[in-house]
Amino acid sequence: MFTGAVMKSTGTYWLGCLGLMLIAGCSGEKTTPNATASGETSAATIANDLASKSAGSPEDSSPGSGGEKKLTIGFSALTLTNPFFKIIADEMTAEGKKHGYEVVVVSADQDVNRQTSQVEDFIVKQVSAIVLNPCDSKAIGAAIKKANDAGIPVFTNDIKYDGTDGKVVCHIATDNYQGGKLAGEAMVKLLGESGGKVAVLHYPDVESCQLRVKGFTEVVDAHNAGSEAAKIEIATTLNGQGAREAGFAAAKDAIEAYPDLAALFAINDPSALGARAALEAAGKADQVRIIGFDGAIEGKQAILKGQIVCDPIQFPDQMGRTTIDMIIKYFDGDDVPPEVLIPSSLYYQADAEKDLALVPK
Template identity: 60%
Template sequence: MKTRILFSVRTFFSLFILFLAGCGGGDEGAGMQSKEDSGSEKKGMIGVSVLTLGNPFFSVIAENITSEAAKHGYEVIVVDGDRDVQKQANQIDDFLTKGVSAIILNPCDRISIGAAVKKANAAGVPVFTCDLKCVAEGAEVVSHVGSDNLQGGKLAGDAMVDALGETGGKVLVIHFPQANSCQLRVQGFKEVINAHNRGREVGKIEVVAELDGGGVRDEGYKVAEDTMQAHPDLAGIFAINDPSALGARAALEKAGKQDQVKIVAFDGQPEGKQAIKEGKIFADPVQFPDQIGKKTVELIISYFSGEDVPSEVLIPTALYTQADGLNDPELE
């Protein structure tokens, strides 16, 4: 069963100020813990392992999980998976040793994390995922909360068509294929591009490379640089998140091709929005990580209460363009 919740860009401008909170990586055992309300009885612990706290998007999810769970009397332990599936598997083992009531994951790998999830299943500890799915066979996840990434990918495709106009051209996709969410983004993007190309003799958009940028700035820079060398007439880049897009933008500026190549990204982080306002990125389908975190906790509380919960809740994205950036009170 799927549930979709509609939001608009402007309704959530103020929510993204949360991104400005500091973030950073952490050791496997390090993390942040919630404090239950003074005088309230602690009901249990929730263990949270995120893909990386080095990305503000996941920090916002973790912060909202922590604050929402505290309202219900649950302590939260947040740890950084650091994009390392074995490290994340060890963190799940640690959660089980500590006797957590539930586990929330942003899987570092949508398939390889399956064995660790099965351990939690065997221990009777419910597992929930948010933003990133676990799709390993036999691994049981109670519910998943995330963006409607297929819909967001289609918005990104529409934006690329608008950016390149009737000329079309060659496009690089900067991927992170380990994440199911990114698979869906790229799928939606390609569906729109293929529909645009159908029946055209001229003005086609050709995806000439689809490379793993790791979801981080440094690798986004490298794959953009490599692709420009192989395809000096590159016209567009679709990056699956803002960090990889900003890395690609730096590579374009170094090569003097910032006016030649249009970038469409994904996320709507403050730095990405600022780049859109300044014309450095063409557009972003934006996500709402605060809502993802809160909704995940709501489902856990409902599950503990014996209620039926949906297997998936999808929150649609909304396209953020330069016009939105110029009217965004949260930007400089």
């Protein structure tokens, strides 16, 4: 869902939205981790390092080796009030159960201090692995390092860790940069030959949203470079915090500051729905069009009703299952890619009309 540079293509694994192709090979003899010239360490090397740290533990060195250690995965979600993260948690729980893991889910409520405490609690409980949606892509580093030092592998999904204090084995997420570009293309198509002023409802604390806005902005800038008559001006970028209330407040400020606003790009469905409520309250729902991001049920319903034009949609169910797959691969001793990206696709009203999930029971 939800700073950092553009994700590197090297080592990146792509998952199609109709199926998963997990490409992995068994490594040979494990080696001592060595930093690269850029100062980074590969995820496979990190995995080996973490595995070696836990070797010789009196409780058992590997959850997959048949010892007595309870198989537990601790998952600190950004929030569970957003259905997107609830789907990730539910899929992780179901998939983990198939492999003998209990997944303990807690909500950080978008508070990095709370999340840090949750990681510390997972360490005390000696979980087998930790999964995070970082509340702050940099500030969570100290907590990740504590887990590293305790020999517990850390994985992230949706939101990427962008610091240097700790090491993450694998990050599983939507290709947010690609999704942001899709949103930009949809905006260019929406405004057509008229162009106009656009507001962006951002959530700059998290890396995934930075990538969405980056992709969106690049497409708009490229459009403007090739068109004098139909320029799209990003008039303001406000922090919608990925939430309805903040999205409402940000959209309200935007339309008050720019009465001629033509459209709005929100980095997720909750902030888009909050913006829609603000537009309706101001009597501008027909003037200002909204492009969101996510494809949660409420967002899809709003698209069906014409309240949101479209979303680049995500696949949180795949994200949850793939996270467990990567954890299993890690404990099986297989090579684990540093990053697995799931492509997004645009979802319009025509798609909603054919969506069986929206058909009344």
